[in-house]
Amino acid sequence: MTIEPDSSNSEINQEDELETGGSDHLLLTEGLEKKQISGQSAFNTNMIKGTAFLVESNSSLQTAITPRILLFTSLAIATTIISIVINNSFLGILGTLATLALSLFILFPWLRNVIQEWFSPQDRNVFVGLIGVIVGIIGLFRFTNLGSGLLRWGRRVNWDASGTLAEWFGALGQIAIAIIAVYVAWRQYVISKDLTIQQNLLTVQQNIITQQQTIDSYFQGVSDLVLDEEGLLEDWPQERAIAEGRTAAIFSSVDGSGKAKILRFLSRSKLLSPLQRDRRLGRAILDGSGGYAEDRLEGVRVIDLGVMLAGADLADNDLRWTDLSEANLIRANLSNCDLVKANLSRTILYDANLTNADLNGVRLFYGLPEQASPRSRTEPPNYETGEHTGAVVENADFTNAQRMSESTRYYCCTWCGEKTRRTIPGGCEGIPNKLGR
Template sequence: MTTESNPDDIPSPELSHDKDLLPDDFDGDAREHELSSKLLLTQQALTTIANLKSDQIKPGNNQLISVKPRALLLTLLAIALTLLSLFLDISWLGVLSTVITLILSIIILFPWWQNIIKAWFSPQDRTILIASAGLLVGLVGLYKFAGLGDRLQVWASKINWDASGTLAEWFGALGQIFIAIIAVYVAWRQYVISKDLTIQQNLLTVQQNVITQQQTIDSYFQGVSDLVLDEEGLLEDWPQERAIAEGRTAAIFSSVDASGKAKILRFLSRSKLLSPLQRDRRLGRAILNGNGGYAEDRVDGVRVIDLGVMLAGADLSHNDLRWTDLSEANLVRANLQGCDLVKANLSRTILYDADLTGADLNGVRLFYGSLENASPRSRSEPPNYQTGEYTGAVVENADFTQVQRMAESARCYCCTWGGEKTRTTIPGGCEGIINRLGK
């Protein structure tokens, strides 16, 4: 006799036929417990799937209304009696059956109305609706039972309605003024919102510009490095490569802000690309100094990138230019306000009409040699880095107002070669120091 398989049963997992495994006394109970647990989980899953399918089939999120058959039967009987009383014109039966029909219908429909109210109105909306209805009913009751209506009628009978026409016109004018005020307020709010959106858009634009500029600078760094370095990472700059590197530098200076210019200058200076390097006279290659770096030659050395007039009139204000080699650069009318120029090399730099207000000049180099022999650069005379002649910066008409940590030697040099306009801006004054510039 064969038994049909129950489709609800789950086939048990195949038993292992390994002869090395010994039978367990509790093996049967464990399997039965496992099967019962799996069966329970399966039934729960099927129930959940059935509920989900029923929710997908039924429109909305309405709950089922359970009504007893007895209530439905009574309702149908009351409807039949109502119709019969209407047909036979029996008043007392019609009134009684109508009342019973209304009561039973309201009882049956009440859960459905409750679900509709919960679905369409939040608790706060229901509270406001009930409070508004209570306020309206209260005003009607106050008008009816407190004698307010009679008082209003007496007061209205005493009013001269011919003269009150002007008052109505005044109220109409006031209403128009109030509407105009509301329109002005709405326009003002729109302006404020539009202004806030514009400010946020500008901030996003500024952030995007900063990101784009940084990507441009990174690309420049990589391009210059690939241009002047060989495969082994040694400096291998030829005349044409130096010219291209200077062209790239001049182009990028015109497309970045003050912060971008400062980053580029720090990169070039710390990479020794702005310093005059000693060269092999035959091969033109930079020579190592024996201490792990490149040897400098201030007199006859060749710079990988010669700044020249790239920074003339440039804005470098409030940026970090520490240890930057700006020697022999043309900084005419440059804005260096608030710059950190600690240990910067400004020898033979043209600072004519430059603004150094509030800059930090701690340890800045303005000349080589001794203060007594130092003098600004000359177009016709070569510099003497031993004595200091013609190695100094051109500081005529430069503004040194409120500069910080200015060394005594730098102050004396600026007073000596700055001219009358520069001397009036130097902290500590220039009393007792000769104006050798004669202007």
């Protein structure tokens, strides 16, 4: 009975042999690659060393050649001078050519650096191109029949008759020069005009910035003047006088928008409203809700506008919620103003311009419109019935006034006069004219 060899063992042995052979092959391949890499690196190192040696030898050669060139140039110069002294033409020509060649050889690097520094490649190309064009034109006239043809044509021309034509061309040239001069003058005018416009715009912007700085300084100054250290209102008579003086001064130095900003600040700060005062020190009385109590009949304002705004131009500005009561706005320009909720009771609007103004919620009087009447110089106002609490609207212009309420329209028609009644939107038909004129 024969025993067969184990097939599994033989397969394992074959796999081991294959793995051993594969590993040997990998080791052999890696060794060859390392040898190739080391050989290439050695070759590169030798090449670098050779290049460095060539550079060093070249620099040393240049260093050695430079004194020789100077020596040869000096000898050539001496030869030229000697030939001039002894009057030897042959020796002089040789010395001159040698001197010129060696000198150019010495100066060539410097000239090359100068050209590269002062002239860009494009400039050099243009220069060479121009030289080529000039030489080409000269050659064209020299080696073709173009030059002789021009000469023959010139002999046939009657230059005496052409003199008149030349005069005509001269006149045309003068006309062209005059036209160019006019064009240059016109361009100068346009440029100067543009510069003037830009300077004016810059001046306007600077004025706006300066005005805003002035207004901010005024706000801070008034606040420091009428407030104590605790932030409470403390306006003694002299302080009120100084505040009014500063306000009158700044109104005369700002435009309409600046005046509107100041009025909004003073109104929202309650500095234009009549405040209730105690009977001993004259200090403002708090109303118990975080503000100061108003007293329209006997109150004292921190700043009384008086006639500061008489004839003022406040057109196209925002005057919402401003307190202009009892102010003198005679002949003031309030056109296109936003007067929503503005208080104009007892305000003098005689001959004022209110065209296109927004009068929504504006107060011109207190009480009922049927009983209200304009302010009086002799009679005190009655804020319950409305007598003598109204604004003076005689000769005012209400053309195209916006959102005028019925009560406001009734009061204006009653006390504005015949001239103003024709400008009130909606007309005044059926409303009596109590002014009588």
